[in-house]
Amino acid sequence: MTAGLNDTAAQRCDYRTLLPDDASVYDRGVVEGGLAPEEQGWLRQQRLEWELRSGGHRGAEDLVSGHSIGIVPARWAKFNQWLPFDAAATSPPALNRGEVTKVALRCRESELWLPLLVTSFAWGWGNRGFGPIRLRWVLNGKGGSPGLSSNEIEERLAAAVDALDQQGARSAYQLLLNAGKISEFGPAFFTKFLYFASRTGQGRCPALILDGRLARQMRGFWERRANEPYAENGSSARWLWQGPRWSDYRYQIYRTFMVRSASQLSESGDRWIPELVELLLFRATRAV
Known part of the structure; x- marks a missing residue:
């Protein structure tokens, strides 16, 4: 693919x-x-x-595919299990769209989508310092309020990709905006997730980042x-x-x-x- x-x-x-x-x-x-x-x-x-x-x-x-964003690895150390680069690396890597797409391909094979959420999030934030904090809110909740469980997040991501494949980007967007919403994961970042997922699919127009x-x-x-x-x-x-x-x-x-x-x-x-x-x-x- x-x-x-x-x-x-x-x-x-x-x-x-x-x-x-x-x-x-x-x-x-x-x-x-x-x-x-x-x-x-x-x-x-x-x-x-x-x-x-x-x-x-x-x-x-x-x-x-060659569009790359600089990453400060150490800032993402807590998410190392999902990332395609080593967060312990001493030299800042540049993560490009092609590499994030490879993560999306592996997610399609495993049917587990958290690695793409985390990787596309890191790519989107780049070297700006607030990104890892915002990602912790997505995955763990904010201000003492517990977030969704990892299983529930996986289910909502999988449902969005299914809507993307079967009905198109608008339906997937609508799902993550409303019924399938993941707290602190708004359109600016879930459209990145949908975009990379769509790059590994066939037969429909791509979801685009907004x-x-x-x-x-x-x-x-x-x-x-x-x-x-x-x-x-x-x-x-x-x-x-x-x-x-x-x-x-x-x-x-x-x-x-x-x-x-x-x-x-x-x-x-x-x-x-x-x-x-x-x-x-x-x-x-x-x-x-």
Whole structure:
């Protein structure tokens, strides 16, 4: 099983099939209108710069898989049993998306998903100091309130992956947001978990990471279209993309826009995938 979408899955990953039937006029207009020429140009320039940093021209999947985050191993020592690196190491490792995906593959084989939760969490936090504390809250509870048992967490993660495989990313997102919620494990991090789980599956569009930084980029796209006729009676872009608990509908709109963007960018000849658009938007130091 390989990372990324195969050709058959890519054919089914069409924004027109992902766009919710109940999409608002504003959301539908932004998605169907797609990226403006200047936005496409900006993203192509960002890709070029990322390719240069990564050693030259490479395919979209390789560019995404090579995206690495620095880790301070000692901070994660209490979670060593689930991690793909040695928390006792003296030199800080860099954990990339490809390596986290390998953890997801092993989780699929074992049908145990805690290693992916912990590894994707460490990858997401990188060298920021608060990450291990937040992970302890997820696994053990917060402020004297006991958390879920490890078995219950495993069951909820497995149910989310089953929903991801059988129904798609929106259903999995909705489950972890509501009925299958894990305390202190919000969308900014459970979408990372779902994203890596989806990289090991086949036949469906990927789950995509959505956090505050990416939501601000989406708000920018919507704000730049606020004077279009279709936006006349819509809510403000700031309100639409206000987090940190975006609705499953908003998550699906986000995914649809990213799939639409990748399709547009691919028209120039270079292959683009939604994950690459997400990566470049996340890395940006300013709004597009």
